[in-house]
Amino acid sequence: MSQYMMGTQIPYLRACNALRWEVGTGCSNTPDVCAVKATEAGCWAEKLAREKVCKGPCRTTACPNHEEHELYCTGYRNAFAPTFHRDALPALKRLRRPRNIAVGFGGDFTCLPVEDRMRMWEAMVEDERHLYITLTKAPERLTRQEEDLIIEHLVGRLWFGVSLTGDAERTESIAHMMAEKHLYLSGLDYWASVEPILEPPTDYSYRHDYSFVVLGALTDGKGRVVPVEEGGSKPEDIEAWVEWLDLGDYPELAICLKRGVPKRGHVNTIPQEWLVRAKDVSEGR
Numbered sequence: 001m002s003q004y005m006m007g008t009q010i011p012y013l014r015a016c017n018a019l020r021w022e023v024g025t026g027c028s029n030t031p032d033v034c035a036v037k038a039t040e041a042g043c044w045a046e047k048l049a050r051e052k053v054c055k056g057p058c059r060t061t062a063c064p065n066h067e068e069h070e071l072y073c074t075g076y077r078n079a080f081a082p083t084f085h086r087d088a089l090p091a092l093k094r095l096r097r098p099r100n101i102a103v104g105f106g107g108d109f110t111c112l113p114v115e116d117r118m119r120m121w122e123a124m125v126e127d128e129r130h131l132y133i134t135l136t137k138a139p140e141r142l143t144r145q146e147e148d149l150i151i152e153h154l155v156g157r158l159w160f161g162v163s164l165t166g167d168a169e170r171t172e173s174i175a176h177m178m179a180e181k182h183l184y185l186s187g188l189d190y191w192a193s194v195e196p197i198l199e200p201p202t203d204y205s206y207r208h209d210y211s212f213v214v215l216g217a218l219t220d221g222k223g224r225v226v227p228v229e230e231g232g233s234k235p236e237d238i239e240a241w242v243e244w245l246d247l248g249d250y251p252e253l254a255i256c257l258k259r260g261v262p263k264r265g266h267v268n269t270i271p272q273e274w275l276v277r278a279k280d281v282s283e284g285r
């Protein structure tokens with residue numbers, strides 16, 4: 001498999017046998033865009049970058065891990081600077097079977113220049129076999145050009161995710177902004193990764209907009225919710241979100257609880273469309 005295509009430990013992506021396509025890595029989001037960035041713990045992608053950054057002789061092919069390390073050398077050596085990997089573009093076509101493809105989870109793809117994002121979308125358009133799962137904390141950066149391409153070619157093949165980090169104002173403004181986007185009317189599948197880091201929102205009405213919700217928290221390497229100090233997520237905040245979901249008369253809403261979120265009899269569900277490809281892969285079709 002290509003160095004730009006890899007498995008993942010993210011539970012809801014693992015559950016559907018998704019591959020991470022590292023076409024873009026790194027992130028320049030500011031704390032007002034990303035509440036995770038404001039915490040000491042930092043984000044999962046950045047930690048991964050720090051751990052994986054190439055420090056050794058593996059910049060030469062003599063290193064047995066050269067292929068994997070090379071990605072991180074080029075992607076992360078600039079302190080997690082947004083980096084577009086042009087070499088990753090053919091990786092989609094090299095896959096033998098249709099897969100669920102998680103796009104750019106090693107950063108936030110909206111930090112890349114628009115022309116590189118267009119190359120990324122175009123590669124997805126060209127390979128019609130896969131189902132694409134994207135996630136961003138800054139959907140407002142999507143240009144009309146990108147929206148038009150998505151509407152014309154990717155509806156039914158793209159699940160567009162927004163990450164909500166729990167600041168009520170930001171969360172609600174994303175909801176309202178999405179509703180105003182051209183994309184919104186297109187029948188595109190939306191999903192939300194909700195990370196109640198600061199506080200639960202006050203306006204819950206927008207939950208109807210999503211076909212899949214991942215309810216999570218910032219967790220440490222052992223799955224514990226962090227931070228617990230003032231200003232950070234508290235167990236009661238997460239409880240409020242769980243209660244919000246409990247109210248649901250939306251049986252079709254797929255809900256996945258991340259590690260560290262108290263279970264309340266929820267069954268973790270993954271969108272049916274994602275499971276179809278996972279089944280095909282596990283059965284070797």
Ligand code: SF4
Nearest residue numbers: 027029034043107108
């Ligand atoms: S936007 Fe995403 S990649 Fe960027 S700092 Fe926040 S969590 Fe990390």
